[in-house]
């Protein structure tokens with residue numbers, strides 16, 4: 048275990064608990080400020096996952112719910128990137144889970160009643176473990192935008208939900224990946240609840256022609272940064288003493 | 289080394305089950321691997337088996353029926369390293385109708401310098417950044433716990449209730465009995 052504590056969380060990149068334009072926050076936002084506490088062993092440790100926990104097709108959403116010989120409908124995309132820590136170092140061996148709507152904007156979920164049809168060959172769930180260089184990749188189809196009940200004519204930008212584990216539970220993160228050029232990002236109360244435009248921009252994946260495979264699949268690049276550890280304090284001792 | 293800012297958090301939304309509890313979402317029929325975090329007691333570990341019943345309530349007093357709850361706890365020996373008999377991490381979604389989440393686990397022991405406790409992490413629609421709280425036990429000596437002491441007169445919101453099979457605990461997201469959530 049790395050005994051270096053995590054640096055204090057920088058809340059300027061995160062949505063505040065209460066965001067009036069996002070109505071679900073009204074009854075769910077704590078009204079008291081978070082209580083600051085020193086990190087203990089509890090927060091500095093967390094679960095680890097091996098490849099044995101995953102199925103062979105877990106990172107391929109194009110086929111992992113499809114009948115034999117079939118594949119999901121929609122624009123085929125490869126979502127790839129690196130999991131990094133606050134010092135820019137690769138974070139290997141960590142579980143990343145994704146979930147998303149299908150190409151029509153419909154979730155395979157009992158509570159989603161949107162008009163767009165389900166795709167018999169698409170489940171919308173994927174998982175992988177980051178490689179030794181921190182990289183990860185999913186094959187999937189580009190999800191569609193979808194309407195949601197928020198009091199008005201609200202449509203979510205196309206997005207993929209990401210759940211990420213780090214070394215310690217203090218790093219646990221759930222976020223969403225958006226797509227470059229989507230006009231709904233600027234209109235979405237959930238995306239716009241992020242107080243810093245530059246921070247939101249880091250959730251926007253870029254079309255990556257270098258990893259795009261001709262006649263097969265387009266690639267989008269999405270890097271994820273976990274909360275960093277406190278900077279190491281070096282004693283400023285003169286050489287040779 | 290460059291200093292990179294953490295990626296912003298976003299809500300898990302109401303369909304978190306698809307990604308995190310796929311069997312509950314009905315995705316078990318196809319080629320997914322096992323549902324992670326469902327079972328904590330894996331074999332016949334040493335320690336007291338307990339049932340931990342959790343509820344999450346919103347500011348109107350209604351049960352939150354679309355939350356995902358993860359817990360992280362020491363073993364009965366106070367260690368954060370499990371083995372093939374026990375997993376220190378568990379994950380359950382609150383029931384889509386009742387809002388209850390049930391964990392079958394072991395009573396945690398005391399880590400060095402702390403009273404026995406369980407870390408609880410909650411995400412849901414309407415929660416932009418996951419909420420971290422703790423559960424302590426009414427039948428333990430909590431007097432010297434440094435974290436519980438910080439909660440002052442709100443410490444009672446962190447202490448579970450004894451039941452026949454273990455413990456029950458209610459998390460209140462807001463209101464007069466709002467649970468203490470931590471900035472770790």
Ligand SMILES: [Fe+3]
Nearest residue numbers: 203206208301
């Ligand atoms: Fe969504």
